Amino acid sequence: MNRQIEEILINAKYGRAITKEEAVFLLSLDENSLEAALLRSTANTVSRERFHNNGYHFGQIGVAMSSCTANCSFCFYADAYTQIEPSTVSVDETISRCERFAVGGSQGVYLISMHHMDFDWYLNLCATVRKRIPDNLELLANVGDISLQQWRELKAAGITGAYHASRIREGIDTRLKPKQRIKTIENMLEAGIDWYNLCEPVGPEHSPEELAEQIWIGVEMPCVQHGALQRFPVPGSPLYSKGMISLQRLGQIVAVIALATLNKKEMKYISVMLSSHVGLFSGANVIYSETGEPLISNKANDNSAAGFTSAQWRQSNEITTYDCRQMLTSAGFSNI
Template identity: 35%
Template sequence: MSRTRTVYLYGSVFLIRADLELRIPKFSERKSSSLQINDDIYEILRRSLAGYQISRSECLRLMEIENGSPDMYHLFFVANRLTHEKFNGSGEVHAQVGIDFASCPRKCLFCVFGSASSEHLELSKEEVVSRAKLFEEGGADAIYLMTTAGFDFDRYLDIGGAVREAVSPRMPLVANIDDFGPSEAQELVDEGFTATYHVVRLREGRDTEIKPETRIATIKNASRAGLKIFFCVEPVGPEHTSEEIVDLMFLGRELGVAFSGAMRRTSVPGTPLQRYGEIRWIELAKIVAVTRLVMGDSVAAHCTHEPNLPSLMAGANLVWAETGPNPRDICPDTSRRGGRGLTVQECKSLLWEAGFKTGRSQDLQHRHQE
């Protein structure tokens, strides 16, 4: 059996196998035989550090890891090490401007816009431009423009073009909108968009009125037009199985996305899925870590949402600041008092607390231009 070390870290005790070469600060040591990492978990993590692509069955095994166990801390360390080595210890803050608060025709059961409401709010083009510029001045690494599915596409292009002219030409501009075809994808590129945030959500077609095939078709349309694909395993709730979650991990890799990660579902008051509640941050961190191992060296970043420290110590290095309408917030402007949205500086502070470098946006943007 391999030699092991008992390590006390952040108030927890766990054993480190010497041949795994986990470079963790040693605060104190003592002999123990009850805290050793499981051999099968060790082998999966060892292979991941060596650059091997893990299998679906191995991912399912990692999803079985008990929260708070020595295996969990080993998993977190390996995912975090992969991220710090791949991205040179740099964190990213992407910033989203929500444009409209309105009843959405897609009726997603987890979204505040999916609930029938007569309330309607829409930011003017000038206001969207102003908020995008404030995000850039604050040091954001990418600007997202989000709308509900019913928003007029031509008006969206007009707003996007105005934002493109107002911010640096090096600033990634990301579309977060309804599904679209090949011609719309090309129009987005022509207007200066560089990427789209588009995912197949958990239980797509059951908890939403969109077929998974439609979402995948949009992703492929965007990719063919030259848009980068920003992806995430979301929105994760307590009712979702490990099999469902792992399926989306591998779908992201198969689609060749620029980044992946994981987001937990917010229990939004008044939404049909509120009754299920939320998973804990530590559970989300485990999903973030496993997803990081799945994506390997194929990505330019690894995300978590909403911003949280456990995930930033388990392989994530990208979080979002938000303003305007937010699908997880009953407040029409998520950046106002009482809203859920964080500022760019608040996000940078979280990244700093987790040990990441958070320079001005231009320090990191080159990765998105490659």
């Protein structure tokens, strides 16, 4: 075992957050090495203690869909090549989906829009939904770059937190400006809204230095959530050919984030996306569901089926709140 790594990990175990230089070093490790395994394991131990073994899951609803002129080179909705037609989810459908997330034990649910949207429509949706869903389900925003005043209006409508990130290679792989993304986060914080952050969208081509640079935005600014998201290769997108990082690599990045944010008192969540056991054994305590609690189908009692499969009653291939609870429970989280 490399002495330098041993020292960094022992210090982290006893509460010293890693430096940016150490993060670059740890991100340079071969993902299949013994050292990388020990890094993930150390982050797991430290996070379990730090967060009292609490595990959480959040839900998300894409409430507005259209082609997007930001044209991010990794995105399914990029104007340059997407085939999708614009659509929105109705208020009643949004509320019904929120209720299923609440039944399934989600901590909160994000209402996700495109980068450009009809803000008044979105604001009205948030205010209406907030009044009609269970109080204990947090309502979170995921929107484009908006002003301080708009964040204040969202807060008044019942939004308590929001996802936003200045992403890896922002301005290079996207047409958005890193400064504007950061300004939006500053506005959100000034309005008193909790900031949910991620290191994303991680691909195999990103260097340890680039990753550390982006991770440190969330180390230096007050986020309640940090974590990592692997880029899904969207067929037809310019970055499709770059492929996807492995779950070991994703876990390694989550572990570095966990050790870099050790002393951030405001942080409650370390997330791994897509949801995986590897991430939950690497310092993450949050995963995401795509839909709420599955509806029970009469087909569950249909003995003519060739053996039981959960798909008979799940009626979905999406990750449900049920799946999240199962994943967190089997990963050994005691408070979900």
